[in-house]
Amino acid sequence: MSIPLNSEQVLDREYLEIRGKILELAASLDRLERAAGCVNEDNRMNLISQGLQILLQETDQTKAAQIQMLFSRVYDDTWREQFEL
Amino acid sequence: MYYFDPHIHMVSRTTDDYETLAKMGCVGMSEPAFWAGFDRGSVDSFRDYFRQLTDFEPKRAAQYGIQHYTWLCINAKEAENVELSREVIKMIPEFLDKPNVLGIGEIGLNKNTKNESTIFLEHMELAIQYNQQILIHTPHLEDKYQGTRMILDMLTGDSRIDPARVLVDHVEEHTAREVLDRGFWAGMTLYPVTKCTPQRAADIIEMCGAERLLVNSAGDWGPSKPTAVPDLILEMRRRGHSEALIRKVVYDNPIEFFSQSQNFSFQHPE
Numbered sequence: 001m002s003i004p005l006n007s008e009q010v011l012d013r014e015y016l017e018i019r020g021k022i023l024e025l026a027a028s029l030d031r032l033e034r035a036a037g038c039v040n041e042d043n044r045m046n047l048i049s050q051g052l053q054i055l056l057q058e059t060d061q062t063k064a065a066q067i068q069m070l071f072s073r074v075y076d077d078t079w080r081e082q083f084e085l
Numbered sequence: 086m087y088y089f090d091p092h093i094h095m096v097s098r099t100t101d102d103y104e105t106l107a108k109m110g111c112v113g114m115s116e117p118a119f120w121a122g123f124d125r126g127s128v129d130s131f132r133d134y135f136r137q138l139t140d141f142e143p144k145r146a147a148q149y150g151i152q153h154y155t156w157l158c159i160n161a162k163e164a165e166n167v168e169l170s171r172e173v174i175k176m177i178p179e180f181l182d183k184p185n186v187l188g189i190g191e192i193g194l195n196k197n198t199k200n201e202s203t204i205f206l207e208h209m210e211l212a213i214q215y216n217q218q219i220l221i222h223t224p225h226l227e228d229k230y231q232g233t234r235m236i237l238d239m240l241t242g243d244s245r246i247d248p249a250r251v252l253v254d255h256v257e258e259h260t261a262r263e264v265l266d267r268g269f270w271a272g273m274t275l276y277p278v279t280k281c282t283p284q285r286a287a288d289i290i291e292m293c294g295a296e297r298l299l300v301n302s303a304g305d306w307g308p309s310k311p312t313a314v315p316d317l318i319l320e321m322r323r324r325g326h327s328e329a330l331i332r333k334v335v336y337d338n339p340i341e342f343f344s345q346s347q348n349f350s351f352q353h354p355e
């Protein structure tokens with residue numbers, strides 16, 4: 001099943017929303033810079049920058065699923081042995 | 086349009102919410118047992134909670150023409166206390182014959198620990214022993230993917246579990262397909278802030294199809310919107326989806342899933 005709207009209709013509907021979200025993100029990053037201290041070594045900053053890169057990459061996976069996986073803990077299929085369950 | 090909210094915590098909501106939901110077309114709901122926001126101290130505290138779920142809430146709902154069903158368990162957060170969990174699991178059968186009980190839930194994982202997994206497996210055993218359906222809570226945020234995979238491992242690792250009788254809730258973009266591909270039902274939870282929005286839920290329906298997919302508000306005591314399901318209905322209409330497709334997700338699917346429970350005696354509104 002696909003979305004009944006065509007891409008132009010989606011863009012018409014969401015352009016201002018996307019613009020607003022990018023602006024929110026920009027302001028958040030500015031706020032981080034204005035605040036005292038430095039969080040460059042914090043791994044969350046690394047995740048944020050990887051997340052931003054995903055938005056511009058072209059792959060066959062959806063961007064939303066890739067972002068979800070980026071912010072997910074790793075699954076290890078030997079967990080049951082580790083827990084002795 | 087009539088709809089069914091398959092996952093909503095009405096014990097945390099006011100009677101005014103029942104009225105609003107009824108006005109928006111809600112005619113049925115199922116309420117899984119969950120965390121109260123604080124850890125309860127004894128098995129009797131859970132006994133009282135189960136009385137509330139099986140006796141008081143259905144009456145409150147009925148005043149607004151809403152048919153109320155429920156699921157019983159000790160939630161994943163309190164499952165960290167293995168001793169208390171075992172006492173609760175032992176007590177649950179006292180309530181399984183109550184007319185609005187659909188099964189065991191919402192069991193699941195929270196931080197994906199050994200204790201949580203142990204109690205998950207013991208709840209599974211209880212469901213099998215009493216031939217109950219299961220409703221599952223998957224963890225939030227960074228724990229969701231790992232926890233969902235662990236839960237699927239436990240379920241598929243036991244041949245006595247029929248995936249068609251299990252609903253895995255709070256699926257998102259990275260977990261929905263795997264849950265559905267393995268034959269389970271999947272529920273999307275519409276939270277206003279950090280989790281799945283009506284727009285993203287509509288995207289997931291478009292990408293995965295509407296087969297075995299449900300949508301719920303999970304309205305509870307935290308920031309949440311009990312009327313989130315009508316938000317999805319509106320979003321799908323605005324995109325031009327058919328009424329039949331929307332109805333399948335918000336009404337036909339939950340009823341089809343719950344109909345596998347012997348206590349489900351839902352009456353369609355005239």
Ligand SMILES: [Zn+2]
Nearest residue numbers: 117119191303
């Ligand atoms: Zn819940």
